[in-house]
Amino acid sequence: MLLLVGMSVMSWAMIIQRNKALNIAVEETKQFEDKFWSGIDLSKLYNEVSAKVTVNGVEALFKAGFKEFARLHKNSRQSGAVMEGTQRAMRVGLSREVERLEMHLPFLATVGSISPYIGLFGTVWGIMNSFIALGAVQQATLAMVAPGIAEALIATAIGLFAAIPAVIAYNKFSHKVEMLESAYANFVEEFANILHRQAMANGENN
Structure with a gap:
């Protein structure tokens, strides 16, 4: 029972932490994409992102991609090689x-x-002990085994109490992670296309 209570407490702590972190990730993704598609200069946006102490999510993808693109484009005029390295970084x-x-x-x-x-293991163990104790007496009554069986069933209840929120949270968070992963992947493709057009235009000008 103590093990189950400990697992329940830890799972609830992680549920609260993950829920907060994923909600922040969704909000930050929306805010950054709104700024990105507003027509802001990419160099200015890169400087803003680089000035932050901590960069996560889609901002980290933008920073990694733009930094690698600028580095490779400075040393090479071959758009294919530049974009290959940029996409690999992202x-x-x-x-x-x-x-x-x-x-x-x-x-x-x-x-x-x-x-x-x-x-369930705790319940089986508790019921088994109750019946073993019952076999040691000459006259068996329900009052003698009821407390032990009731205590044993509590283990099943605690197990379900720990499992149900964890399963619900896991399914909810997994779905949210899939949505964010899809949003990140879409941004990577769209940003790569923008950089590719820019690389091609610079190559033609040179």
Whole structure:
């Protein structure tokens, strides 16, 4: 029971933390995309993003892509090589951001899957002990086994109490992570197209 209570407390702490982090990620993505598509100069936007102490989400993808593009474009005029390196940098950034979003989700999945079985094990163990004790007396009554069985069933209840919120939260957060991952991937493709057009235009001018 103590194990289940501990798992429940930890899962609730992670649920609160993940819910806050994912909500912030959704809001930051919306705000940045609104600014990005407002027509702001990309160099100015890059300077604004670089000035921040912590850069996450779609801002991190933009920073990684623009930084690599500027570095490669300065040293090479071949648009294909420039874009290949730029896209590679953004793909690495995308992988890191998705990994950050999925933090603690495996723990919630584990709690949701094993808590009922731990509770059931506790129930079986408690009922088994009650019947063993019952076999040691000559006259058996319901009053003698009822407390032990009731206590054993509490383990199942605690297991479900730990598992149900974890499963609900895991499904909800997984869906939100998928939505953010899709938004990040779309931004990477759209930003790569913009940079590719810019690289081609600069190549023609030179």
